[in-house]
Amino acid sequence: MNITDKDIKLIKSKGLTIDKVLTQIETFKNEIPFVALRSAATLDNGILKFSEHYQSELTKLYNSRMQHLETIKFVPASGAATRMFKDLFRFLDNYDFKKESLNSYTNHEKANAIRLFLIGLEKFPFYDIVMEKVKSAYPKFRSLSEGKQLYIFVEMMLKEKGLNYGTFPKGLFPFHKYDDSIATSFEEHLYEAAGYNTNDKGDSKLHFTISKDHLEAFKDEFERIKKKVEEKTNTNFSITYSFQKSETDTIAVTEDNEPFRKEDGCLLFRPGGHGALIENLNDLDADIIYIKNIDNVVVRKYQDEVSGYKKVLAGKLIEIQDEVFRILNAIDEKKPSEAELKDIKKFLVHQLNVRLPLDFDKFSDKYKLQFLRESLNRPIRVCGMVINEGEPGGGPFWIKRENGRLVLQIIEAPQIDKKDRRQEEILGSATHFNPVDLVCGVRDYNGKKFNLLDFVDPDAGFITQKTMNGKILKALELPGLWNGAMANWISVFVEVPLTTFNPVKTVNDLLKSAHQVTLFS
Numbered sequence: 006m007n008i009t010d011k012d013i014k015l016i017k018s019k020g021l022t023i024d025k026v027l028t029q030i031e032t033f034k035n036e037i038p039f040v041a042l043r044s045a046a047t048l049d050n051g052i053l054k055f056s057e058h059y060q061s062e063l064t065k066l067y068n069s070r071m072q073h074l075e076t077i078k079f080v081p082a083s084g085a086a087t088r089m090f091k092d093l094f095r096f097l098d099n100y101d102f103k104k105e106s107l108n109s110y111t112n113h114e115k116a117n118a119i120r121l122f123l124i125g126l127e128k129f130p131f132y133d134i135v136m137e138k139v140k141s142a143y144p145k146f147r148s149l150s151e152g153k154q155l156y157i158f159v160e161m162m163l164k165e166k167g168l169n170y171g172t173f174p175k176g177l178f179p180f181h182k183y184d185d186s187i188a189t190s191f192e193e194h195l196y197e198a199a200g201y202n203t204n205d206k207g208d209s210k211l212h213f214t215i216s217k218d219h220l221e222a223f224k225d226e227f228e229r230i231k232k233k234v235e236e237k238t239n240t241n242f243s244i245t246y247s248f249q250k251s252e253t254d255t256i257a258v259t260e261d262n263e264p265f266r267k268e269d270g271c272l273l274f275r276p277g278g279h280g281a282l283i284e285n286l287n288d289l290d291a292d293i294i295y296i297k298n299i300d301n302v303v304v305r306k307y308q309d310e311v312s313g314y315k316k317v318l319a320g321k322l323i324e325i326q327d328e329v330f331r332i333l334n335a336i337d338e339k340k341p342s343e344a345e346l347k348d349i350k351k352f353l354v355h356q357l358n359v360r361l362p363l364d365f366d367k368f369s370d371k372y373k374l375q376f377l378r379e380s381l382n383r384p385i386r387v388c389g390m391v392i393n394e395g396e397p398g399g400g401p402f403w404i405k406r407e408n409g410r411l412v413l414q415i416i417e418a419p420q421i422d423k424k425d426r427r428q429e430e431i432l433g434s435a436t437h438f439n440p441v442d443l444v445c446g447v448r449d450y451n452g453k454k455f456n457l458l459d460f461v462d463p464d465a466g467f468i469t470q471k472t473m474n475g476k477i478l479k480a481l482e483l484p485g486l487w488n489g490a491m492a493n494w495i496s497v498f499v500e501v502p503l504t505t506f507n508p509v510k511t512v513n514d515l516l517k518s519a520h521q522v523t524l525f526s
């Protein structure tokens with residue numbers, strides 16, 4: 006790599022070092038090995054399912070302890086809404102209302118999304134807002150052909166000359182329409198948090214990771230809704246924000262693993278993916294941290310059910326922490342008896358999904374205790390898992406590490422070798438899906454916060470192919486926040502109902518019942 010003074014200045018401005026950049030380039034050259042899937046996690050092997058009675062007991066435990074704990078809700082919200090409108094942008098590029106009727110266009114199989122968008126048009130929360138803008142700009146709008154009307158509507162909705170929703174952060178896009186207001190997903194996260202993340206003083210803390218460019222817009226939105234939401238929920242909200250750190254950016258390379266340079270000759274650095282947010286998460290200090298994506302919200306009539314399951318997951322976290330902390334304190338105080346050791350082993354295997362070395366019983370007492378301490382003294386996460394219905398994304402799997410031990414992990418599709426038929430079969434056998442519904446404990450048994458960066462698997466990132474100005478480049482994504490960034494946490498997976506998982510990946514998802522106050526007649 007030929008490094009210029011300009012390159013050095015850019016690298017340092019990002020908080021990176023030349024050695025770190027060179028290491029990233031070596032990663033491209035050496036490639037990142039695929040994970041070795043052993044089996045999908047199932048209800049019989051790695052995923053827990055709770056009875057109604059047990060859920061009630063965990064909720065009681067949560068309610069009894071909540072007021073003595075510091076809690077915060079962590080919401081990754083830096084994503085733009087652009088990808089929600091992929092089909093609408095394609096419609097603007099491909100449809101010519103002068104040459105083709107709308108009916109003819111929507112009869113194409115590839116136009117299914119546009120057909121659904123048109124059918125549900127008046128049900129979208131932004132419909133009236135866009136129409137007001139349209140009618141102002143086009144007084145004779147109603148006399149136009151149906152195709153031209155839809156084209157104008159979509160253009161006014163997405164493009165800069167209109168409402169410019171195409172560049173909005175997803176958190177500030179209109180998600181839900183009520184009788185008296187229209188709510189963004191940012192607002193709905195506040196209502197949801199009030200249901201399980203509020204202390205006895207009525208205080209609720211939330212932290213959003215956002216793009217620096219959108220900071221003022223988020224602050225303005227909070228000021229706009231603050232009084233109304235706080236009065237309705239009887240809650241005082243404390244909102245903080247952070248940005249993905251520039252030192253977590255990764256260099257892009259060509260197909261030949263040479264540094265990719267932009268047209269002006271500068272090195273190209275790209276955000277390191279959501280795995281970079283482990284740095285932001287590590288900056289928070291709380292007993293319990295809830296994690297949920299910005300687009301996974303519901304209209305308020307369903308929020309009690311969603312909050313109820315969050316309390317169950319938090320109750321399970323507290324129950325596990327109590328036992329982990331008790332064991333670690335006991336190890337500090339005295340050597341466990343054979344009977345106690347047997348119970349500890351059973352707890353690790355059946356409750357924490359830890360697979361013991363085959364020769365564990367042959368270890369000396371010193372190494373047995375060392376192994377137990379290292380296995381237990383870690384951050385803990387309890388993760389909701391939903392039935393797999395074919396959603397794109399990660400899921401729970403047993404993988405085999407280089408040392409031969411099996412560990413339970415959340416694995417993303419790019420980490421798997423699709424050319425290996427056996428690996429593809431295991432991927433296809435997954436019964437559950439990761440909805441990103443986590444409750445995390447990040448303090449140790451002495452009350453000290455863990456350094457979460459110590460528990461990242463640096464080899465769990467992945468390389469993807471992108472294009473820029475027609476040129477192919479390779480990009481390096483850091484170990485994902487709930488994948489490799491938490492690879493060495495204690496992980497407990499719990500089945501939760503599909504009603505808790507309602508992401509908005511495309512604009513048409515807003516037509517689903519979880520996002521409609523009044524359903525289609």
